[in-house]
Amino acid sequence: MSPSVRLQEMIRVIRGARTQGEERGVIQRECAAIRAQFRQADNGTRSHNLAKLLYVHMLGYPAHFGQMECVRLIASPRYNEKRVGYLGAMMLLDEKQDASLLITNSIKNDLSHSSQYVQSLALCTLGCMGSAEMCRDLAPEIDRLLRASNSYIKKKAALCAVHIVRKVPELGELFTPASRSLLSEKNHGVLHGAVVLITELCERNPETLEQFRKAVPELVQIMKGLVMSGYSPEHNVAGISDPFLQVRILRLLRILGRNNETASDAVNDLLAQVATNTDSSKTAGSAVLYETVLTVMDIKSESGLRVLAVNILGRFLLNNDRNIRYISMTSLQKIVQTDHNAVQRHRGTIVDCLKDQDASVKRRALELSLALVSAVNIRSLMKELLLFLSSCPPELRAHTTSGIFNAAERYAPSQRWHIDTILHVLTTAGGDVRDETVPNLIQLITTATELHCYTVHKLYRALIADISVQSLVQVACWCIGEYGDLLLRGECEETEPVQVAEDDVLDALETVLQSHMSSPATRGFALTATMKLSTRITHNVDRIRSIVSIYGSCIDVELQQRAVEYNALFKKYDHMRAAVLERMPVIDKSSPGHTNGESAGGSIKEMEPTKRTQEVVLPQEPANQVCDLLDLLGGSGEPPQPSPALSTTMLGPVSSTAGGDLLDLLGGLDVTPVPPSVIVYEKNGVTLKLQTDRQTDTGMTITLTATNSTDREITSLTLQAAVPKSVQLQMKAPSGDVIPAHGLGQVTQTVLLNNPNKVSLKMRVRVCYTSQDFVCQDTVQIDSFPSPAW
């Protein structure tokens, strides 16, 4: 029996095994036989035994005892044994095994073998698993083969050189001269190998890149030849002449043309030619066009060419082949920032791809659609996105909702649209939204004062329809608590009037409280909302009282605490209840948890200007009443007017935890000892004091306080400051520009000084104000600063 049939026989037997155990038995027996055969002297069956072992290895069984056999077979003079030996080396040996070094000498000898097929085996193995050491040893040999051999060997030597350069980058210099001359070969295999080698060299060494820029005209010529030549049977693939070579040349041109005007210019024409002449009905042509597009977008091409490239991608979007649609979208994603307008033209097709069956295509279409949202198309695009949300696969929902929210926030054409959109998302996919959605939505609702009635009606309707979506329920409860009076009043211009009775509202809230679907946070919202309604309804206050007292013994500690406190509000502090439960002021966007007003300044500028006036107009008295009554404030003489940029002075917008723990309003205040202040300016009854809040080695924070002892108020107060050159100055917005008369109030302004060079700090302050219709302006020099309080 011929030995190779024994190999196939063994395969048949293994495949015939009916269980894993049986298979293992067969394999153990075979391996034992193979081991025995390896120990014997050469009996002509070694290569077949190794082949058997390789099959066993592929099934996943250990085969390390074959490694030495590979080394032996490689050294054999017989081609059939070498062939299997080298195959075994590539499968069983990698550079981490010690045995791999043993074959270096064999490879070296075989590289100069008289038969090109033996040389080929050595080259292939070296190029596949050669370690850095082996590469260093054999690099000169490879260089020799690059120069003086037939094309069969040259092409393999070129790719072997690529492997060597990847393992030992310094050896790149060795191959540079030879690779340059390879470009003039006609053989496609050699040319392809040369282009790959040059690409590798240029990517690793900028100097080599410079050198090879001179080869651009030559490469352009080769490419033109391929594109414009007639039918070449040997290299033709679906009408394209050697697409593999074309793509590699395009890639090399991309690397050479990147960031270089001259090289880019030289290839502009070629790229236009390839783009227009390549038939993309089959994958081969599309592959070449795709590479062309990538090259156009990456080098400094003229705008006409870029538009052509984007149009090609647009055409790809309409292709029947799903793969082509997919790669078109990945490419569009990369360029949507830089060539936004060009991509916008294909928005319709992209949006259609949202309905594609394939999940990868859908995902890409979603990313692109979100990138294409702009103020102009927000309404139509949002319709499509919301439609997509109702049928999108679950793994994309979270991403879609956050994308929709971001887009809505940036481009909302009106507040009502914005609120409607968020509510739509919550009803469709409320379980997949981010945690900050609830406080963000609440904040948005408070700012849209004209829409309070509309919003609360809409939310109420959503609530009685379905209480399973926690985020929606939380927002609905909060709104009903806040604006319950508007809900009960019935009329609303934006929606049809509907009569809502107090009992219905309380029923809805109680359903939420008692439902097992409601999370603890949601129940907290519902309880607080119920409590708030006690000042907004007329007839059912007793019902609220009883609900609150029931929950005073609830197992949930949070609910119990709230209920007990609300109970106390009913019993002991009933006179304060109206004040405590008053309408909330408009919430500052960044204030939850923050006391630093800097970020607030930034975000507020983006919002509608009406907001700022609303902020000032809102009643602040209730908050002050509370603090007087509860007597927590002592000595922090901050003015009641909030300033847009300094929200530190505001007493208590909502914390980000479950909506509005009212009695926690004053939790954030602390009373600091008053630091010493120095009078720096005193004139016309206006006094300017300076106190140092903080001082470090490299800077300090000071507060300027202006008071007025005249009997008319001072208006249009502005303070300007100048400091030495190396010091950086930042003036925060002042608390106001009017100083009330008779010393009844003051204006403060915080100044931050950063002194990295530790020069002696001096400051010049210019004071401008209007007093009794005269405009006054004075400058004071401050040479020394008081020490800080701590």
Add this chain to the structure above:
Amino acid sequence: MTMHFLLLFSRQGKLRLQKWFTPIPEREKKKIVRDMTTMVLGRKPRSCNFLHWKDLKIVYKKYASLYFCCGLDAEENELLALEVLHRYVELLDKYFGNVCELDIIFNFEKAYFILDEFLLGGEVQETSKQVVSRSIEASDMLQEVSERPCSR
């Protein structure tokens, strides 16, 4: 086309060929094979042929009962990778004459020899089908000669 690996496996996930172009420890090779088979076999019938896995692009194509799967760098041209896979199938087809999975099972070493004439170090070494086929024929002839007992 810088390939990191090329795998052939059946519908049941049985490996028929594995070619690794980067040095990877045995255990990790097994893990990659497991991941690839799970991911590719789990794809719906009319999905696109490209996947993402860690930082690699995975391109796969089903030919009859065999899945051809390769892992590429992130900057590679996926459409060309499909062409490379297709070219390999054509070479196998030419060699075996209407190749089927059984041919590759029982002649796995020949499948490797053909692959080694087409790809080297993860790159395409010859773009002409005829040249590759002729080289294989010549190598096979040389093998036959060397197997005869009187050869050197």
